[in-house]
Every structure is written in structure tokens, then in C-alpha cells.
Amino acid sequence: MTILHSDPIQIAAGRDARLDQACEVMHAAYARGWITHRDGNISMRAEDGDGLWISQSGVVKARLRPEQMLRVSAEQLANGPVPQGASGEYALHRLLQARLHAGYDTVLHLHPTHIVAAMYAGHDLRELCETFPEVTRYSRVGKNVGALPATSEELAAACVAAFEPQFGPMPHIVGLDRHGVVAIGHSPWDAFEHVERLEHVCQMVLASGVRHAGIARTSAQAV
DSSP states (O other): OOOOOOOOOOGGGTSOTHHHHHHHHHHHHHHTTSSOTTOOEEEEEOTTSSSEEEOBTTOOGGGOOGGGSEEEOHHHHHHOOOOTTBOTTHHHHHHHHTTOOTTOOEEEEEOOHHHHHHHHTTOOHHHHGGGOHHHHTTOOBOOOBOOOOTTOHHHHHHHHHHTSOSSSOOOSEEEETTTEEEEEESSHHHHHHHHHHHHHHHHHHHHHTOOOHHHHHHHHHHO
16 A cells, blocks of 8 residues: 655645644753654644644654644555654554544653653652642543553553553553653643643652652651
8 A cells, every 4th residue: 555645734724723733842842851852753633534643753843843744544544554754653643543532632742851750760650640739630640651662562552551541531641661651632732731740740759859659648648
């Protein structure tokens, strides 16, 4: 099967304003040190319902432009091989996008410093956030995904499993040990906010010097 790349979109035509948001989110992630120049990836369901848009592999995300986003049709998603130029985490995006609930359209993958550091230090992100209402009021944090090779089918499958817990609703964000996070949202900026909240809390926890969330809970109860 021949894989066709989408033609460059015309921003002035207003075909999908969310592409501008996707680029802004990647610029903001780079500015905050959550990715290096070419790291990270993002996908969004196409506005017309036919497939999705995904960032391309090797593109400088710090200067990502809408015309650099790759269109993948629903037919390609279902039957085709990995489209030429698609993000290395294409399998992760393809599987997650197929499972998003109504109203959600974005999958965002970044490498925020303090989130990765918290997992490396032994924190379970879901437990870590339980005593922080600024996170729990707005963002559901899922179970950590173990350390698996980046861009692998194993990582994609494990990430999907974390977003489909046996009990309870789908989380908004999941940590990937020694790697980063994956967040979903109603828009690129909505997904970004889930990352921002979790990163902020992880930064505070690491600054406190408390090694495990259980210790923090015990201390709080003793006061």
C-alpha cells in the first residue's frame, strides 16, 4: 500500500485551528525544558473525523509549524504500515487515539524533568498526587508504566493498558518510567495543562526531600 503524505495546510484557510495550538504547545514545552529540540510528539483527531494529524519524526519541535504536521487517514490507520515521516511513537498515538472517549482529541507525549526524576526516585505518580488537590481536582493520574524501550510496540501496549484501568475512569495522564509522560485532552492546551500540574507537584515533592508519598501522608496525619 502506498502511503501518501498530506499536502501542506493553509493556515489562512482556517482548515483546523488546533494545528496552531499543537505547535504552540510544543514551543511551550521546549521553553520550559520539558523536551529538547527534536523530542516529544503530539497527535489530534482530524476535525472532519477522517484519521488524525501527528507530528513528524526528526522535526524541530521548538519551531514546529502547522504545515509540518502529517495527516494520516482513517484507512491508513486501520490498514497501512507506519506512514513515512510519522513520529517514532506512532504506534502509541494510533492505539490511544482509537480509545479516546467522546470529546477528547489530543494525545501529547513529553519528557518533563521533575516527573521523570520523581519516577526515577521511586515515586508512584498516582499515589504522589493523592494529597495534592490542585492535581486531583482537575487531572486524573494513572499508574506508572515501567521502563520500556522508546518507540516500541511493548511501550505502546503498556501505555494503552495504563489508560484503561480495570476500575475507575480513564486517567488524563500517565508517567513512563525513565522516559516521560503521555497526556490526553480535549485540546492540545488541555493536555498540556495536565502535564503542567503534575510537573509542578513533582517539583515540590522533590524539593521537600521526602522520598515516598506514603511518608508524606503519615507526616500530614500526625500534624
